[in-house]
Amino acid sequence: MTPLAEKVVQDLLHAIDTDRVVLPTLPEVALKVREAAEDPNVGVAELSRVIAMDAALTARLIKVVNSPLLRTSKEITDLQMAVGRLGINYTANLATGLAMQQMFQATSDAVDRKMREVWSQGTEIAAISHALCKKYTRLMADRALLAGLVHQIGVLPILTYAEEEEGLLANAITLDQVTALIHPQIGERILKVWDFPADIACVPREYLALQRQPAAADYADIVQVATQLQSARQGQTVELLALPAAKRLGLHNQPNLEQDPTFWDAVEQSRTLLG
Helix, strand or coil, X not given: CCHHHHHHHHHHHHHHHCCCCCCCCCCHHHHHHXXXXXXXXXXXXXXXXXXXCCHHHHXXXXXXXXXXXXXXXXXXXXXXXXXXXXXXXXXXXXXXXXXXXXXXXXXXXXXXXXXXXXXXXXXXXXHHHHHHHHHHCCCXXXXXXXXXXXXXXXXXXXXXXXXXXXXXXXXXHHHHHHHHHHHHHHHHHHHHHCCCCHHHHCHHHHCCCCCCCCCCCCHHHHXXXXXXXXXXXXXXXXXXXXXXXXXXXXXXXXXXXXXXXXXXHHHHHHHHHHC
C-alpha cells in the first residue's frame, strides 16, 4: 500500500471511531416509506399515499409492476393497485432501492463518474442476487435485491472525502486500495444508522468473508455468490462451488451456473425492476 493510501486509511478510520465521518442519509421518501412499512397496522392505501408524494418514484413503481418479471394479464396503471400487487414489504424494499439512486451523484465529474460506476455495479449484483434468491432459495427476493444494492454503500463517504483530497482523487490505484480496505466497515455502520435489519446491515462486511460459516444461508451468502458470478461473467477464474456460501445455497447441483443461459435470462428480468 502506498504512503498516501496508508495515511488516508488511518485518517478515515480515526474519523469513523470519533464519529466525524459524515454518513449519507436516505432520501426523505425512502425514510418515510420504511417508517410506514414498519407500522404493523399500515395498509396498502396508507403506504400508497406516502409514495405518491414522490411522482418519479410513483411512476417507476408502476413501471416495475408491469415489467416482464411481475406483470399479470391486466396492465396496472394505479399506484394503489401496484402496491397491492407487490405487497407492503416488497414495495418498501423496492422503493428504498429505487430512491437510493439519487444518492450516487457528486459535484465533481471524476467523483460523479465513480459513484455512477458503483451504482451500476450495485444494480448488477442486485439483479443477480434477486435471481439467485428466486430460483434457488426460500429467502425473500426483495431483501436480496436491496442487499445487493447496498453492499458497497460504504464507498460513498470515501468518495466524498476524495472530493476534498485532490491527491487521492488523482491516484486511481490508491483510491481503489483505500476503498477496498475500509468500505465494508463504513457500509455496515451506515446501514445500522439507517436502522436496516441486521441480516442486511451485515452484508457490506460479511459478503467478503469467503470462509464464513453462518448457521444457515443468508443474504450475505447471496451477495457473495452474486459477486463471484459477476466476476466469472467478466472472464475471471472463479471456483464457485468451492465456496461454503454456494453449498449453503444448494448450488452444488448447478455446476455450470455461470454459463447457464436460463439463469442469466432470469437475471435480465430481475434487472428490469431497477429501470
